[in-house]
Amino acid sequence: MSQPPMDEDVSIADDLSDSGSDMDLGSSVAGAEGAAIHLDDAVSTIYPDDSISMRDFKTVQKKRRPAPSVASDAPSLVSFHSSADGHLFKMLHGRAFNNQSDLYMLPADDHEHSRLDIQHLVLRLYLGSLYASKHLVEAALRPNPDVRPAVLDVGTGSGRWALDMAMQFPHAEVIGLDIVPPVLLTDADVPDNCRFEVDDANLSFAHYENAFNVVHMRSANQGINDFESWLYETARTLRPNGVLLLVNGYPQLYDAQFQPLPTREPGEEGFTWVQFLWSSVYKAMHNRGNFATDSSLHWQRWLESNPNYRDPKTRSMYIPLGPWKQNMSEREQYVSSLMRENCIRILGNFKPILLSDGKKEADVDQWLANVTKELHDLSVHSYTRWQYTVAVRNVLPWQERLEEPQSMDAGSGTMLGPASDIASAPSGIAEILSAKV
Numbered sequence: 001m002s003q004p005p006m007d008e009d010v011s012i013a014d015d016l017s018d019s020g021s022d023m024d025l026g027s028s029v030a031g032a033e034g035a036a037i038h039l040d041d042a043v044s045t046i047y048p049d050d051s052i053s054m055r056d057f058k059t060v061q062k063k064r065r066p067a068p069s070v071a072s073d074a075p076s077l078v079s080f081h082s083s084a085d086g087h088l089f090k091m092l093h094g095r096a097f098n099n100q101s102d103l104y105m106l107p108a109d110d111h112e113h114s115r116l117d118i119q120h121l122v123l124r125l126y127l128g129s130l131y132a133s134k135h136l137v138e139a140a141l142r143p144n145p146d147v148r149p150a151v152l153d154v155g156t157g158s159g160r161w162a163l164d165m166a167m168q169f170p171h172a173e174v175i176g177l178d179i180v181p182p183v184l185l186t187d188a189d190v191p192d193n194c195r196f197e198v199d200d201a202n203l204s205f206a207h208y209e210n211a212f213n214v215v216h217m218r219s220a221n222q223g224i225n226d227f228e229s230w231l232y233e234t235a236r237t238l239r240p241n242g243v244l245l246l247v248n249g250y251p252q253l254y255d256a257q258f259q260p261l262p263t264r265e266p267g268e269e270g271f272t273w274v275q276f277l278w279s280s281v282y283k284a285m286h287n288r289g290n291f292a293t294d295s296s297l298h299w300q301r302w303l304e305s306n307p308n309y310r311d312p313k314t315r316s317m318y319i320p321l322g323p324w325k326q327n328m329s330e331r332e333q334y335v336s337s338l339m340r341e342n343c344i345r346i347l348g349n350f351k352p353i354l355l356s357d358g359k360k361e362a363d364v365d366q367w368l369a370n371v372t373k374e375l376h377d378l379s380v381h382s383y384t385r386w387q388y389t390v391a392v393r394n395v396l397p398w399q400e401r402l403e404e405p406q407s408m409d410a411g412s413g414t415m416l417g418p419a420s421d422i423a424s425a426p427s428g429i430a431e432i433l434s435a436k437v
């Protein structure tokens, strides 16, 4: 088997638009991968031995890889292989953070990577797949005797998506790239067709020219200064008909009718602690001049105007935050409980940002306790929202960006409230996956 010919018209419109039906999200989860998974079982699978406890990241040994078959001699590249690489981290409010970028403001320690493992599991189970647009991805990653298929996961975090892709496509080479190494992984976790590189995705990807059939980025856009330029740079790395997969979680919760939960102050009608805390984090980022998290509002438009891509499509998936819905299957209860756990943990992991924004620690701790209680007593009925944007690299020679890059600023739009609703109706999972293939 070979890759699709250069001029083959693999239509993403088919992949993302022709759902055939408006599937109920919950029932599609139940149907996706069987039932009766228990939270504790899954968590113990995600966390072998004692990895939940705070382990000193500096002692983690990363596997030394043979010379890569995808060129990677960028000056910015760092191989993480010993405790000497502790310079990749800095401490802030008692947590380890990356030492490369002030833009990205979540910790980079085993607490955060454990949370990312949970989030990865939720998204994988809910979507029933590692990626949107299955037909396109699987066509792009067909075994090819001439060129080994390759995948880049930008902002790989705990590395779980990269590992799962490497296992699903053992003939492909998978690279997970991040400003920090995946701190929970050991040699034994990493298959031979997978490796991790420490690099800043804001820097040039010239060393990856024409190197990948799939580039994936999930929830890392808050670390990218100029996302529109990044889309150009990434197009350079994609082979003809290569697939760009972008995913972003909204810092906004949605009610049972998929309308944004109002952002209110304590005591006001409609107030919820979870939305309050979430929007406080979002505002704290804006207060620091970080608007990068808003970039997903513009992905569709930027891809449409980028001469290197074709057929961009954007859809949203809504996942219940806790098992608050009536008549949930056991599976949906499980996945929504995991999402609740993920939400509680991410808000806790955002605590250093809130402290840096001038909030008092005692207040933040109380807010976190209130959120936890609110989510556990199921008094708030809300959904988290996940944006999936997919585009295909066309077969034309790469074109660089001609106009001056513009950084995101306060006028770029806000993800809070109705203004953020670029596609308000939830998409069926079948629509995201293109089940007709």
Ligand SMILES: C[S@@+](CC[C@H](N)C(=O)[O-])C[C@H]1O[C@@H](n2cnc3c(N)ncnc32)[C@H](O)[C@@H]1O
Residues within 6 Å of the ligand: 098, 101, 104, 106, 108, 116, 117, 119, 120, 154, 155, 156, 157, 158, 159, 161, 177, 178, 179, 180, 199, 200, 201, 202, 217, 218, 219, 220, 222, 223, 224
């Ligand atoms: C929220 S985590 C998501 C991790 C993973 N993609 C997932 O979905 O589980 C975002 C990751 O992006 C990484 N990141 C942020 N800015 C980056 C940059 N400029 N270059 C490379 N990685 C970056 C962070 O270090 C972090 O690991």
